[in-house]
Each structure stands twice: as structure tokens, then as C-alpha cells.
Amino acid sequence: MSKSARVLYWFRTDLRLHDSPALQAALDLKPAALFPVWCWDPNYVYKHRVGINRFRFLLESMNALSKNITSTQSNSQLLVVRGEPTELLPELWKRWNITHLVIEKDPSAYGRRRDKLIREAAKKSKVEVVAVQGHHLYDPEEVTKRNKGKPTMSMSTLQKIVSDMGDVPKPIDAPKDLPLPTLKDSKSKSLKDTLSELARSLEGLPHYTGKGREGPESVDLNSTELGGQRDKKVTCYDTVNGEPSELFSVPTLASIGMDASKVKDTIKGGEPVALEKLANICKDAEYVATFAKPKTSPGQSAEDPSTTLLSPYLKFGCLSVRKLWWDAEEAKKKYKGGSKTGPPENLNGQLLFRDMYACAEHAIGDAFQRVKGNEVCRYMDWYLPTHYDKNGEVVLPRPPGDAVSEARLSAYKLGQTGFPWIDALMRQLRLEGWMHHLGRHSVAAFLTRGQCWISWERGAEIFDEYLIDWDPCSNPGNWMWLSCSAFFTQYFRLYGLATFPAKYDKTGALVRKYCPELAKFPDKYIYEPFNAPKDVQQKAGCIIGKDYPFPMLDEKATKGENMERMKICYQANLHGTSKEVLEGKADDMLKKQHGFKDPPKEFDWNNRPGSKIPDWAKAPKGEEHTTKGAPGGGNGAPVKHEDDGHDSDDAVYEQEDEQKEERGSKKRKPAVKQEEGKSKKKK
Numbered sequence: 001m002s003k004s005a006r007v008l009y010w011f012r013t014d015l016r017l018h019d020s021p022a023l024q025a026a027l028d029l030k031p032a033a034l035f036p037v038w039c040w041d042p043n044y045v046y047k048h049r050v051g052i053n054r055f056r057f058l059l060e061s062m063n064a065l066s067k068n069i070t071s072t073q074s075n076s077q078l079l080v081v082r083g084e085p086t087e088l089l090p091e092l093w094k095r096w097n098i099t100h101l102v103i104e105k106d107p108s109a110y111g112r113r114r115d116k117l118i119r120e121a122a123k124k125s126k127v128e129v130v131a132v133q134g135h136h137l138y139d140p141e142e143v144t145k146r147n148k149g150k151p152t153m154s155m156s157t158l159q160k161i162v163s164d165m166g167d168v169p170k171p172i173d174a175p176k177d178l179p180l181p182t183l184k185d186s187k188s189k190s191l192k193d194t195l196s197e198l199a200r201s202l203e204g205l206p207h208y209t210g211k212g213r214e215g216p217e218s219v220d221l222n223s224t225e226l227g228g229q230r231d232k233k234v235t236c237y238d239t240v241n242g243e244p245s246e247l248f249s250v251p252t253l254a255s256i257g258m259d260a261s262k263v264k265d266t267i268k269g270g271e272p273v274a275l276e277k278l279a280n281i282c283k284d285a286e287y288v289a290t291f292a293k294p295k296t297s298p299g300q301s302a303e304d305p306s307t308t309l310l311s312p313y314l315k316f317g318c319l320s321v322r323k324l325w326w327d328a329e330e331a332k333k334k335y336k337g338g339s340k341t342g343p344p345e346n347l348n349g350q351l352l353f354r355d356m357y358a359c360a361e362h363a364i365g366d367a368f369q370r371v372k373g374n375e376v377c378r379y380m381d382w383y384l385p386t387h388y389d390k391n392g393e394v395v396l397p398r399p400p401g402d403a404v405s406e407a408r409l410s411a412y413k414l415g416q417t418g419f420p421w422i423d424a425l426m427r428q429l430r431l432e433g434w435m436h437h438l439g440r441h442s443v444a445a446f447l448t449r450g451q452c453w454i455s456w457e458r459g460a461e462i463f464d465e466y467l468i469d470w471d472p473c474s475n476p477g478n479w480m481w482l483s484c485s486a487f488f489t490q491y492f493r494l495y496g497l498a499t500f501p502a503k504y505d506k507t508g509a510l511v512r513k514y515c516p517e518l519a520k521f522p523d524k525y526i527y528e529p530f531n532a533p534k535d536v537q538q539k540a541g542c543i544i545g546k547d548y549p550f551p552m553l554d555e556k557a558t559k560g561e562n563m564e565r566m567k568i569c570y571q572a573n574l575h576g577t578s579k580e581v582l583e584g585k586a587d588d589m590l591k592k593q594h595g596f597k598d599p600p601k602e603f604d605w606n607n608r609p610g611s612k613i614p615d616w617a618k619a620p621k622g623e624e625h626t627t628k629g630a631p632g633g634g635n636g637a638p639v640k641h642e643d644d645g646h647d648s649d650d651a652v653y654e655q656e657d658e659q660k661e662e663r664g665s666k667k668r669k670p671a672v673k674q675e676e677g678k679s680k681k682k683k
């Protein structure tokens with residue numbers, strides 16, 4: 001390769017130096033200079049729903065990467081520039097005499113749209129673009145091509161396609177050296193000199209103001225729609241190069257308007273933490289060789305998780321998924337007789353699920369995130385659907401939905417539903433930014449087909465705000481799965497709100513941790529404190545309806561009603577691209593068929609959140625759960641539950657069903673067979 005190659009390496013999805021195929025491609029160009037750039041895109045700060053925990057984790061990961069670059073090449077670091085990539089990058093490559101732009105292939109629909117514009121600009125400037133994927137086991141573009149443009153709607157489809165693509169590539173080591181990020185006529189002798197020279201080269205570049213588009217002037221950063229948790233002025237765009245802080249430094253939480261003291265950093269970001277965690281996991285060959293997802297427990301906290309808790313590191317690419325794949329393979333070999341479990345339930349199988357959703361999203365594009373326009377998503381007449389404008393942006397402020405569903409959604413988000421299992425999980429999510437997979441199952445099924453009949457889009461938006469590992473493919477994909485909108489069809493399987501958690505943890509440790517107001521209840525009532533006699537409540541120091549809310553709905557009644565609705569929706573067989581859906585006639589059509597009252601039945605909203613709810617679990621200002629406008633009516637009596645002894649096994653069944661499907665078993669057939677992709681849909 002030409003000695004004169006000058007490479008701008010644009011970090012986006014893979015915040016690491018180990019096993020980065022794109023970085024390797026950049027080094028293979030044998031560049032005379034390499035500029036490791038991060039473009040701090042206002043799209044994420046102003047338009048996306050990123051909460052404080054995800055930002056915190058990202059900033060930690062960026063700092064760790066920068067440090068890692070400096071320890072590999074003492075006169076280099078991560079060069080963080082602030083502005084819109086489509087505007088800023090062309091300026092950088094002009095001023096830094098760049099010949100090649102090397103990028104990690106961003107699989108998301110937003111990333112692909114943005115990269116198309118960048119490629120066009122690069123072509124005009126005669127800058128060669130090299131894009132290499134390293135974020136998944138297999139390249140979603142290639143898988144989709146091999147699947148003739150169709151989405152991968154099952155594990156077996158994915159496995160069939162990749163069986164012809166060879167083994168997952170083996171990981172490559174981190175580079176031992178990196179070229180310097182110096183200008184052509186540089187006189188620099190130190191990192192400080194280099195940064196000053198680069199800063200001078202960008203003089204005169206206007207900083208991002210957002211003028212003329214949706215930006216700082218028009219967006220309410222404190223609205224819950226945008227992560228909510230901003231209480232300070234956003235200053236990170238005041239300059240392009242980060243001044244008055246260190247030149248090209250990583251922004252701080254304060255500079256994006258967030259208060260660092262409000263986060264609980266249980267899950268720390270960065271490549272070194274990720275590699276250490278992976279090494280510790282793989283040291284335990286038995287754990288890896290016997291890993292069976294359905295047997296892991298959602299009742300354990302993030303401090304002591306029963307699964308790997310590697311998802312945040314995979315999300316930001318602090319950990320290479322290929323390294324995880326191969327290290328797990330190696331660990332299994334060390335266990336007596338090798339692996340005891342297989343896909344989809346083993347660790348490698350989990351990674352295949354991740355690829356399955358990425359490849360499905362690649363085929364569907366932007367519509368994968370929503371119901372309307374999404375060809376694989378079954379249509380249900382959910383309450384509170386999200387509305388999109390013609391540019392695909394969420395319509396804000398939202399048209400008001402029915403008062404009961406609005407109040408239920410707000411209580412759900414804050415962890416104040418009156419169901420301890422749901423509340424503990426939602427508070428854990430809000431506080432720590434993570435939740436065990438089976439916990440996600442519980443809360444997603446509860447919000448949608450189980451109890452609330454609220455659109456999965458709204459639940460996915462809450463996850464988008466709070467999850468550290470939020471992923472544009474896995475999040476909507478799993479929400480569709482859990483709401484039986486796509487991927488999974490067995491809507492008659494539900495999670496008992498007390499029976500399911502009790503199967504994993506009879507003592508309710510997670511509830512005691514995240515709902516401390518319930519901590520003194522005896523085990524017998526920990527998941528159903530509303531069934532505890534008054535004297536037990538008094539002894540526990542927590543009166544239901546005063547110190548902890550009454551359940552916001554009747555579990556059994558809603559379950560029965562929703563099951564009926566699901567049946568009718570499945571029979572109608574409408575999808576996001578059906579004519580009736582696109583013309584807005586589907587809801588009336590379905591309502592006529594099931595005849596249920598809309599809005600939902602009233603419930604007792606009196607005596608909502610009590611005084612013992614800890615401060616961090618309370619609604620931020622302006623976001624309080626309100627009883628105003630919500631129906632009063634009910635008598636406040638505790639809801640009676642019957643345990644049908646069936647619900648609690650569902651998560652396990654789902655995985656078993658997957659496996660049986662793989663083996664072609666006829667057992668546990670779905671109520672209505674879901675066809676893959678586009679076939680058999682009413683258009």
C-alpha cells in the first residue's frame with residue numbers, strides 16, 4: 001500500500017483496539033498518519049432517547065479507549081470532535097489531507113442512512129471509503145443478500161444461511177503500535193503539540209448550533225421523550241474541539257446537561273473492564289460449558305448476575321463478539337467431555353440471537369422499530385400506539401391516549417404498578433440500566449399482551465431511554481417476540497406476576513432490594529403484599545394503598561380479556577403493511593370483532609404512591625404519576641389471584657419450543673402458525 005495514505009479512522013460501533021477488523025484494515029493501508037476520531041453526533045444528544053446511564057457508560061468507554069490508544073502510541077489519543085458528522089468530517093478530511101476514511105460498518109438503519117451521505121461527500125472529495133464489519137458474528141448485509149433480501153425470522157433460518165459462510169472469523173490481537181495523527185508539515189514533538197496543531201487547523205470552523213433544524217433551540221431536553229434526565233445547560237457543542245476543557249477530550253456528563261451524582265455506576269464501561277470480565281467468565285469452564293439460558297435466574301441483581309452481563313460491552317463494541325464466541329468455545333473444551341448445552345440455549349446460541357435480530361433489521365430497515373409499515377409485525381389494536389410523521393420521526397407532543405392506559409404506562413415506567421416483581425425490575429432498569437433477560441420477558445409481556453394491552457413500541461421506547469445495552473435491532477426484535485407480534489406466536493403463555501418470580505426466588509431478594517418499602521414482608525406475601533392481612537402489613541411497616549400502591553389492574557381479568565383479543569387479532573392476520581392498517585381502519589375492524597370496551601375498565605387509582613418509596617424511584621419533576629383525570633371508581637379491595645400453576649414455566653417453554661422447532665418437533669404448536677417474512681399476509 002501507498003506510504004502516503006493518510007487515514008481518518010472513525011470510531012462508532014466498536015470502542016476497542018482488540019479484534020477490530022476495521023482498525024486492522026486501516027493499518028493494512030500502512031498509513032503515514034492515522035487520526036482516531038470520534039464525532040460527537042448531536043443526533044444522539046438532541047434527538048435520541050438516551051438516558052443518563054447509557055451516556056455515562058459511553059463516556060467511560062470513550063475515555064478508556066482514548067487511554068488505550070495513548071498507551072499504544074504515546075503521541076496519540078481519541079480525537080473527539082463535536083458536530084454533525086455529515087458537516088464536520090468533510091472539513092476534517094480537507095484540512096488534514098485525508099486520503100482514506102475507514103469505518104466500522106454501522107448496521108443500524110440510522111447509521112446506514114448517515115453513511116450514505118458521508119460516502120457521497122467522500123466521493124466528491126476523492127476520499128476512499130473502506131467499511132468493515134466487526135460488530136456481529138456475520139455481516140448482516142451478506143446474510144440478508146444470501147437470504148434473498150428477506151428478514152431472518154428464526155434461529156434455524158440464520159443457522160442455515162451462515163452454515164455456508166464458514167466459521168466465525170477468529171479474533172485478531174490489538175495493534176502494538178499506531179501511526180501518529182500528524183499534519184503533513186507537522187513540527188510536533190509531543191501529544192500536546194499535536195493537539196494544538198490539530199486545533200489550529202480547525203480554526204474558523206463554526207460550532208454546532210442546531211439552527212435551522214430541530215436542535216437546541218427547539219427541543220425540550222428535560223422532556224421524558226429525550227432521556228429526561230437533563231437539568232443543566234448543554235455546553236458540549238460550544239466549541240468543535242472541546243475547549244475550554246482539554247483539546248479533543250471526551251465530553252463530560254455535565255456538558256450534556258446531566259448530573260453525574262445521580263447515577264449508580266454498577267456497570268462500568270470500557271474495553272479493559274470488558275476483557276477482564278470475559279476472562280473471569282471463561283476461567284469458569286463449567287459455567288460456560290453448562291450455560292443454559294432458561295436455567296439462569298432473573299432474581300439476581302447486576303452485582304451478581306446469573307448471565308454474563310456482557311451486553312453493554314457488546315453494544316458499544318468494547319468487547320468483540322467474535323472474541324466472546326471463540327473464548328467460550330475454548331472454555332468449553334476445557335470442561336470434562338466438552339459442552340453440555342447447545343444452541344439456542346447455550347452462550348454461543350445467545351450470540352446467534354443477536355445476529356438474528358441484526359439481520360432481520362437489516363432486511364426491514366427503519367420500519368423494524370415500529371408497528372405501522374413493518375411487514376413482519378402483526379397488528380394488534382394496542383392502546384397508546386406511537387405515531388410517526390412522514391420523515392419517520394415520532395410525533396411530539398403525542399396525541400393524548402385514554403387516561404387509564406396513560407396512567408398505567410406512567411406507573412409502569414416508574415416502578416409503581418403495585419406488582420412488586422414488575423416494580424422491582426423497572427426500578428432496577430431505571431437505576432442501573434440493565435435487567436436480566438427473563439425479567440425483560442416479564443415486564444414486556446405484562447405491558448403488552450399480558451395485562452396492559454399497551455403497544456410494544458411504548459415499552460421499547462422506555463427501554464431505549466434506560467438500557468445501557470439498548471440496541472436498534474435486539475430491542476424492537478425482542479419486544480415483537482414478547483408481544484407475539486413477530487418471531488414468537490404462543491400468546492397463551494404468560495408470566496404469573498407472583499408464580500414466575502417465586503420459581504426462581506422464593507424469598508424475593510430483588511423485590512427487597514429495589515422496593516425497600518416492602519422489605520419486611522414475609523416471603524409468603526413478598527410478590528403479593530396486597531393479599532397480606534392488615535396486621536401483617538402493619539408489622540411489615542407498609543400499608544398497601546398508603547406506603548406502596550394497590551395493584552393497578554386485575555391480573556387474571558386482564559389476562560383473560562387480552563387472550564381473547566390476541567385470538568381475534570391473530571385470526572384477522574393483519575400486519576404493519578396491511579391495507580387496513582395503512583388506511584387507519586384496522587382498529588375499528590378489530591374492535592367490532594372482539595367487542596371489548598375501549599378505553600379499558602376503570603380501576604381504583606386512589607391512594608397511589610406512598611411516602612416510603614425511595615427518592616430515586618420517585619418521578620422526576622414534571623413527570624409525576626398523576627391521579628388527576630384518571631378514573632377513581634374502584635373499591636380498592638385487594639385483587640384475588642388464582643395460581644393456575646402454568647404461567648411460571650413460560651420462559652423455559654419458550655426456549656424449549658425454539659429447540660423443539662429446531663428439531664422439527666410437532667409438540668407445543670403455536671395457536672396460529674406464523675409464516676416467515678412476507679408470505680401469507682393479508683395485504
Ligand SMILES: Cc1cc2nc3c(=O)[nH]c(=O)nc-3n(C[C@H](O)[C@H](O)[C@H](O)COP(=O)(O)OP(=O)(O)OC[C@H]3O[C@@H](n4cnc5c(N)ncnc54)[C@H](O)[C@@H]3O)c2cc1C
Pocket residue numbers: 293305307308309310311312314315347350351353354355357435436437438440441444463467469470471472474475476478479482
Ligand atoms: C423486551 C426485550 C428487550 C431487549 N432489548 C435488548 C437490547 O436493547 N439490547 C440487547 O443487547 N439485548 C436486548 N435484549 C436481549 C437480552 O435480554 C439481553 O441481551 C441480555 O439480557 C443481556 O444480558 P447478558 O449479557 O447477561 O446476556 P447473556 O445471557 O449472558 O447472553 C450473552 C449475549 O448474548 C446476546 N443475547 C442474549 N440474548 C439475546 C436476545 N434475546 N436477543 C439479542 N441478543 C441476545 C447479548 O448480546 C448478550 O450479552 C432484550 C430482551 C427483551 C426480552
